[in-house]
Amino acid sequence: MLTKRIIPCLDVRDGKVVKGVHFVGIQEVGDPVELAKKYNDQRADELVFLDITATWQGRKTMVDVVRKVAEQVFIPLTVGGGISSIEQIRDLLSNGADKISLNSAALDNPDLITQAAKAYGSSCVVLAIDAKRMPDGSWHCFKAGGRVDTGKDAIEWAKEGTRLGAGEILLTSMDADGTKQGFDLDLCKAIKNEVHVPVIASGGCGKLEDFAEVFEQDAADAALAASLFHYDELSVMDVKEDLKKKGVEVR
Amino acid sequence: MIGIIDYGMGNLHSVASACAYLNLPALISSDPNELAQCDKLILPGVGAFGDMEKILRETGLGTWLKNQVRTNKIPLLGICLGMQALFEKSYEFGEYEGLGFLEGEVTCMEPVRFHDQEKEIVLPVPQIGWNKLHTSTSFPIYGTIEADPYVYFDHSYLAAKWNPADLVAYAQYGPYTVPAVVMKENVMGCQFHPEKSGVTGLRILEWFGKEFCS
Numbered sequence: 502m503l504t505k506r507i508i509p510c511l512d513v514r515d516g517k518v519v520k521g522v523h524f525v526g527i528q529e530v531g532d533p534v535e536l537a538k539k540y541n542d543q544r545a546d547e548l549v550f551l552d553i554t555a556t557w558q559g560r561k562t563m564v565d566v567v568r569k570v571a572e573q574v575f576i577p578l579t580v581g582g583g584i585s586s587i588e589q590i591r592d593l594l595s596n597g598a599d600k601i602s603l604n605s606a607a608l609d610n611p612d613l614i615t616q617a618a619k620a621y622g623s624s625c626v627v628l629a630i631d632a633k634r635m636p637d638g639s640w641h642c643f644k645a646g647g648r649v650d651t652g653k654d655a656i657e658w659a660k661e662g663t664r665l666g667a668g669e670i671l672l673t674s675m676d677a678d679g680t681k682q683g684f685d686l687d688l689c690k691a692i693k694n695e696v697h698v699p700v701i702a703s704g705g706c707g708k709l710e711d712f713a714e715v716f717e718q719d720a721a722d723a724a725l726a727a728s729l730f731h732y733d734e735l736s737v738m739d740v741k742e743d744l745k746k747k748g749v750e751v752r
Numbered sequence: 753m754i755g756i757i758d759y760g761m762g763n764l765h766s767v768a769s770a771c772a773y774l775n776l777p778a779l780i781s782s783d784p785n786e787l788a789q790c791d792k793l794i795l796p797g798v799g800a801f802g803d804m805e806k807i808l809r810e811t812g813l814g815t816w817l818k819n820q821v822r823t824n825k826i827p828l829l830g831i832c833l834g835m836q837a838l839f840e841k842s843y844e845f846g847e848y849e850g851l852g853f854l855e856g857e858v859t860c861m862e863p864v865r866f867h868d869q870e871k872e873i874v875l876p877v878p879q880i881g882w883n884k885l886h887t888s889t890s891f892p893i894y895g896t897i898e899a900d901p902y903v904y905f906d907h908s909y910l911a912a913k914w915n916p917a918d919l920v921a922y923a924q925y926g927p928y929t930v931p932a933v934v935m936k937e938n939v940m941g942c943q944f945h946p947e948k949s950g951v952t953g954l955r956i957l958e959w960f961g962k963e964f965c966s
Contacts, residue, residue, distance in 0.1 A: 502868060502883070502924070502925065502926065503879065503880075503881035503882060503883050503905075503925070504881060504882045504883070504902060506881055506882065541950070544950075546881070546882055568765065571765055571766050571769050572769045572772070572773070573769075573773070575766075575769075575770055575773070575947060575948060575949070575950060575953060575954055576904070576948055576949075576950055577904055577906070577945075577948045594763060594798070595763075595764065595765060596765050597763070597765045597766050597769065599763060599766070599906065599945070599948060600906075619800065620799065620803075621798055621799050622798055622799050622800060622833075622878075622907075622908070623878055623908060624798075624878040624880055624906040624907055624908060625798060625906075668878045668880060668908070669878075669880055697863040697874050697875075697876055697877060698876055698877070698878070698880075699876050699880050699881065719871075722876065722881065723881070752882045752902040
């Protein structure tokens with residue numbers, strides 16, 4: 502069977518890797534190619550690049566970033582953030598991205614998921630969901646970098662998205678993101694139990710044990726983290742050693 | 753020179769980058785005249801079988817490729833969808849003719865229920881991630897790569913009814929035995945992405961470029 506994957510996430514703005522907490526308060530942390538190489542050497546299983554630039558110019562820069570990373574790093578690369586057309590998807594995939602992740606644009610135009618899956622296969626299409634818990638206990642999907650509540654139920658959207666052709670779910674808990682209190686296990690399990698595609702848990706990871714916990718509880722197929730790795734609080738290798746010790750299969 | 757066949761459906765840049773990294777001279781082209789100068793060919797592929805079949809048929813690249821492989825004995829490596837193309841036919845969204853270099857047909861993996869370590873789970877499809885490559889001494893680079901290394905898979909369909917004589921490595925995914933490396937004469941296929949499988953993948957590509965049929 503497949504190993505559990507450890508995925509460093511690089512938020513990129515204007516060609517530089519940055520990190521925010523709770524979707525605000527952004528700081529620069531480094532060069533994408535250098536960080537990608539570092540994670541590759543640490544045996545990361547995959548890298549996710551989220552383009553948080555809002556401008557057309559910035560998006561062009563993202564294609565260059567992917568291209569440069571793909572010249573030196575030979576593990577899967579997923580790119581997301583602001584992708585809203587088949588042309589953008591084609592540009593990214595033909596420049597070294599292996600998968601693209603769709604978020605706001607898929608909420609606005611669910612057909613984009615199907616178009617992308619038909620053109621490039623479901624295995625290239627990741628549906629990114631930013632979910633936040635509501636007072637009634639349900640989770641809503643937020644769009645536009647977590648600024649807009651769409652009112653859409655996250656579990657229903659995950660099911661619909663996979664029906665439309667998404668091959669993977671990148672699930673960010675807005676409640677857990679930046680807290681370093683561990684992944685949002687309730688949210689992850691709620692989604693994972695309802696879809697038949699791999700689920701990547703994102704948001705909240707703050708220490709070594711958080712990775713083992715999300716896998717031991719069968720809440721995700723992969724775990725994503727950013728600042729922990731960027732600031733060298735942990736290396737991907739540390740995480741994998743710990744998982745191996747606990748009997749979780751990793752590469 | 754390795755010719756990376758551009759038929760509009762592959763992660764060409766990654767394959768070309770891996771070749772460059774390995775110092776394997778390579779070019780990307782959709783022009784048979786240009787590709788005819790290459791002494792090895794790679795058929796990458798991401799997407800749906802039907803689209804690929806249509807493009808290969810309409811551009812004439814399919815017929816050209818059959819001639820290069822069968823008559824001129826040019827070594828060919830098919831990657832992912834490009835490996836699936838090597839078989840006789842595919843049932844992905846219909847029924848399509850493959851290149852027919854290898855016996856077998858391509859069928860869908862189903863999200864079946866199965867028991868994994870005493871738990872009943874539903875198999876996630878596509879298979880996305882790193883799976884163990886079970887190799888044997890029939891794999892020519894057996895012993896020069898890590899034993900049972902992990903490689904990166906990303907697919908929803910797989911080859912079935914293949915000839916066991918052509919299989920050199922496989923991966924187990926739930927109840928499915930996924931043919932991962934196949935070889936017959938001057939034809940080789942990898943269901944996983946060697947260009948995305950870290951050092952093991954690079955070694956396999958390097959072996960194809962420098963030693964396969966050389």
